Amino acid sequence: MTDYALNIRTNHPLVESRTVRLTLIGAALFYIGIMIFLPLVIVFIEALRQGAHAYIDAITEPDALAAIKLTLLTASIAVPLNLVFGLAASWAIAKHDFRGKHLLITFIDLPFSVSPVISGLIYVLLFGSQAALGQWLDSHNIQILFAVPGIVIATIFVTFPFVAREMIPLMQEQGVEEEEAAILLGATGWQTFWRVTLPNVKWGLLYGVLLCNARAMGEFGAVSVVSGHIRGMTNTIPLHVEILYNEYNFVAAFAVASLLTVLALVTLLIKEGLERRLEKE
Amino acid sequence: MGIRADNIYKIFRDFMALDGVSLNVGTGELVALLGPSGSGKTTLLRIIAGLEFADLGEIYIDREEASHTPVKERRVGFVFQHYALFRHMTVFENIAFGLRVRPKESRPSEGEIRKKVMRLIDLIHLSGLHNRYPAQLSGGQRQRVALARTLAVDPKVLLLDEPFGALDAKVRKELRRWLRKIHDELNITTIFVTHDQEEALELADRVVVMNNGKIEQVGSPEDVYHNPANAFVYDFLGNYNAFDGVIEENGECRVLKNGERLPAGRERVRLFARPHDMEISPQPQDKNAIPARIIHINPAGPMVSIELENEQGKLLQAAVTKERFMELGLEKRQTVYLKARDMRLFN
Numbered sequence: 001m002t003d004y005a006l007n008i009r010t011n012h013p014l015v016e017s018r019t020v021r022l023t024l025i026g027a028a029l030f031y032i033g034i035m036i037f038l039p040l041v042i043v044f045i046e047a048l049r050q051g052a053h054a055y056i057d058a059i060t061e062p063d064a065l066a067a068i069k070l071t072l073l074t075a076s077i078a079v080p081l082n083l084v085f086g087l088a089a090s091w092a093i094a095k096h097d098f099r100g101k102h103l104l105i106t107f108i109d110l111p112f113s114v115s116p117v118i119s120g121l122i123y124v125l126l127f128g129s130q131a132a133l134g135q136w137l138d139s140h141n142i143q144i145l146f147a148v149p150g151i152v153i154a155t156i157f158v159t160f161p162f163v164a165r166e167m168i169p170l171m172q173e174q175g176v177e178e179e180e181a182a183i184l185l186g187a188t189g190w191q192t193f194w195r196v197t198l199p200n201v202k203w204g205l206l207y208g209v210l211l212c213n214a215r216a217m218g219e220f221g222a223v224s225v226v227s228g229h230i231r232g233m234t235n236t237i238p239l240h241v242e243i244l245y246n247e248y249n250f251v252a253a254f255a256v257a258s259l260l261t262v263l264a265l266v267t268l269l270i271k272e273g274l275e276r277r278l279e280k281e
Numbered sequence: 282m283g284i285r286a287d288n289i290y291k292i293f294r295d296f297m298a299l300d301g302v303s304l305n306v307g308t309g310e311l312v313a314l315l316g317p318s319g320s321g322k323t324t325l326l327r328i329i330a331g332l333e334f335a336d337l338g339e340i341y342i343d344r345e346e347a348s349h350t351p352v353k354e355r356r357v358g359f360v361f362q363h364y365a366l367f368r369h370m371t372v373f374e375n376i377a378f379g380l381r382v383r384p385k386e387s388r389p390s391e392g393e394i395r396k397k398v399m400r401l402i403d404l405i406h407l408s409g410l411h412n413r414y415p416a417q418l419s420g421g422q423r424q425r426v427a428l429a430r431t432l433a434v435d436p437k438v439l440l441l442d443e444p445f446g447a448l449d450a451k452v453r454k455e456l457r458r459w460l461r462k463i464h465d466e467l468n469i470t471t472i473f474v475t476h477d478q479e480e481a482l483e484l485a486d487r488v489v490v491m492n493n494g495k496i497e498q499v500g501s502p503e504d505v506y507h508n509p510a511n512a513f514v515y516d517f518l519g520n521y522n523a524f525d526g527v528i529e530e531n532g533e534c535r536v537l538k539n540g541e542r543l544p545a546g547r548e549r550v551r552l553f554a555r556p557h558d559m560e561i562s563p564q565p566q567d568k569n570a571i572p573a574r575i576i577h578i579n580p581a582g583p584m585v586s587i588e589l590e591n592e593q594g595k596l597l598q599a600a601v602t603k604e605r606f607m608e609l610g611l612e613k614r615q616t617v618y619l620k621a622r623d624m625r626l627f628n
Binding site for chain 2: 184
């Protein structure tokens with residue numbers, strides 16, 4: 001019986017010979033090991049090189065704590081805003097027809113195609129003291145650049161597409177018939193959205209929020225340009241890591257970096273779970 | 282509560298979906314919109330429901346002008362081809378939806394909702410399945426839930442868009458009979474869209490045959506089948522054989538023989554005959570009989586259907602009873618003679 005099954009398997013037209021299979025699998029494993037697994041392990045090895053004590057010191061010193069706080073604050077503003085925007089945009093795009101729809105989709109994708117450094121630079125040019133808007137803000141004592149608002153704005157820009165990009169294909173695939181059915185049964189637009197549209201995409205929405213959050217916490221380029229790198233004030237976790245590294249404080253740099261790595265691993269884990277739910281949706 | 286459509290026009294970009302359609306459906310009537318895809322039947326149904334808007338023309342529901350009534354106030358029950366059930370809700374919640382979304386002052390109590398939903402679940406023969414999700418039901422069951430969901434809000438009229446199109450043949454027949462029964466019990470004005478002529482003829486009180494955004498014929502099933510208004514309706518309602526023919530001096534129609542020239546001063550016409558109106562005989566019946574060779578015989582079904590080829594290689598179809606088939610002892614590749622008992626001519 002098992003022999004028979006094995007026979008079928010190896011005779012399958014899409015199965016290569018043993019040598020080819022082993023070579024290909026080996027090459028893939030080698031590549032993943034060098035490029036992904038090894039760096040991941042090294043982050044933790046370097047972080048713990050001088051023991052747990054040094055590790056804890058590095059992530060609890062005031063500047064590190066300030067960076068962690070700022071990162072959490074930024075994400076807690078940027079992610080909800082992008083959640084609302086992404087949901088509204090994808091609802092408009094997937095469930096309705098209007099002029100300029102394709103233009104809107106292109107704009108939503110813009111942050112993906114622009115280098116983050118350039119996006120940061122755009123805000124420096126917009127809010128800097130040489131620009132009209134910057135001068136007006138200066139005269140009203142509103143600080144955007146080199147302060148928390150600038151960091152939040154840059155983060156929002158960079159993480160703008162995550163929710164919408166996740167939702168648009170899902171909503172388009174689901175079509176509008178259920179919404180039409182709801183309206184025909186007497187539901188208002190608001191009831192239709194909360195009772196039909198949203199429950200149908202909730203797992204996809206969570207997935208988009210998760211990716212958005214991971215990027216918001218890890219963003220370096222755009223934030224680096226607008227932050228001004230003031231220790232304990234405008235440093236996020238990634239910027240703090242860079243400063244520590246440039247000061248040859250490797251243990252502290254890797255210790256703080258390990259926080260982001262853990263975030264990444266947790267994100268991946270939740271993402272796996274969500275993907276399974278999504279398949280059902 | 283009748284439905285009236287008055288001179289409806291609808292254009293999608295450069296495509297004329299409805300080209301001046303007028304239709305009158307009486308209270309309690311069951312009407313089929315029958316036509317090929319792209320004939321505008323679904324568009325007409327969606328305009329009546331308020332899901333699309335006519336570029337020109339008016340819709341009256343229950344003698345009231347409804348063109349500007351919002352969908353949610355039209356009280357139109359609509360059933361979709363692919364059910365459109367709320368996939369994250371149970372059967373019970375799907376059916377209860379229309380009651381739950383009512384404003385507080387007109388919303389029934391939880392107990393009343395329960396009673397009504399359970400009664401509807403009984404009506405659709407799904408007792409015991411009220412906690413299932415749509416994905417756990419068969420296609421036929423889903424469509425019955427969709428109908429119950431619509432009936433829960435006591436619609437004035439019922440519109441069904443290819444309601445059985447996604448189901449297999451056996452379930453389709455069963456649901457057809459069941460829909461007829463429900464319609465007769467509730468006596469609710471109903472329009473359904475279909476491209477299946479058998480379904481339309483079997484189920485409807487009146488059939489509306491549509492083509493290219495226009496109504497070709499309106500009539501009882503018997504009427505459209507036996508007295509088709511034109512070649513399109515004739516073609517759409519069944520198989521046929523077409524012949525080149527000529528009108529004789531005495532006014533009679535005759536099929537032109539193979540290679541026969543059109544007599545001078547006469548007009549060439551197209552003559553049509555249904556397969557079951559074709560007479561088959563091993564010997565020529567008369568001088569106008571058409572010789573043909575049998576290329577395929579299908580004895581499965583109430584009639585034996587026979588495919589033949591005439592001398593120019595054109596396909597002809599005939600259908601004879603089993604008894605006649607045995608009597609004639611027909612065989613593949615045999616040459617026989619055909620004569621039409623009944624032929625039609627359309628101008």
